[in-house]
Amino acid sequence: MPTTQSTETTAEDLPRLPFPRGDVLELAPLYEQMRERGPITPVRTPAGDVAWLVTGYAEAKALFADTRLGRGHPNPEQAAKISGSIIFGGPNGETPDTEREKHTRMRRLLAPAFSARRMGRLREHIAELVAERLDALEAAGPGADLHEVLSFPLPVLVICELLGVPFADRERFSGWSEGLSRLDDRERAERDAAQLAAYMRELIDRKDTEPGEDVLSDFARMSERSEDRDGLAGLGAGLLFAGHETTVGRIDVGTVLLLSRPEEWAALGADPGRADDVVEEILRMAQPGSNAGILRYAHDDIDLAGTNIAAGDAILLSAGAANRDPREFDDPDEFEGERRPAHLAFGHGPYFCIGASLARVELTEVFRALPARFPGLRLAVPRTDLELRNDVLTGGIRSLPVTW
């Protein structure tokens, strides 16, 4: 367990996550206060345990890449807990050795599905889906909910197509996807995760007789044994979840961010070719979740930036805070469309987001088309009225009413 830096400070005195914030564009001020104290500082997790919070860019990048960290804990019963989340709430049950082996296998299995070639082929189709969603926005009329019409369905449509999941089943699987990311109801999260995996297993079996050009058909072809299929079903469930809960928040928050800077909206509408760069700056700044950070456990003693991290300590890598570290980015709270930041929104190193190129294609197509087609778009409610979803790991906003 991290020792506190001052002998007079006890664990109870440490700032406790999640840190409150006023609106969705803000990084909670406590992250900055912590970074001013040091790039790696002890905090209390939402569960009340002690962990190292990493808010410095250089330190977060180094620790993302450090193979002495993992998601499993050598003695899980002694591990600091983060929250009630079944995803990043505590150790993942693997030992350092089984973890490395399983992780390498998982990356190898998924790499072909997300290859640059497949993503390139998908781009045109994603552009069509965006155009359809913008037609739907126009049809819904001023006062429409951009979250419901665009930000939520688009990534779900895309991941369904890539995996070979029927979009018509969305009410069932979207409910499970949301349920499994809940922070306040572990029983429901576990039940929904199991339901989603069972549903994916059913689909993989169906691909034996109805194969397609999709990831679940690849999974069916590569597995004959039932236990292999169960593992692949879990992996498919993870992808469906990732496709639901990550890109959505960046479309919502990216739109709010650009609308708060009307000159950026106008410039992008006039020159959609700027979208690639603008998306990187959105990824740097948008922090839809108020979640604690990306969890790792130290598998060895680590000395970094004057801090002694002991084997077994919990570490929370805050990409959101690192992405606003003034030692790395000039005027970090300013949106600069041409900055081309080397941000950590997709992590870094061995766990770097597998879906990063897919997410980039989706975001670029949205921000290429939306400002050009709706140059007069604006929020239909004050920004501070947008309701933050604090009950799920990935956060985001519940709805985004817009007018034009």
Ligand code: HEM
């Ligand atoms: C803008 C949207 C997205 C963001 C910001 C994002 C962010 C991240 C981050 C920070 C990680 C690293 C986690 C870690 O270090 O432990 C990660 C991993 C991952 N992401 Fe994404 N992601 C996004 C979209 C997607 C999409 C669309 C998919 C797939 C459909 C996806 C699939 C994955 C997978 C499978 C991993 C695990 C990689 C591993 O454990 O090696 N992500 N993502």
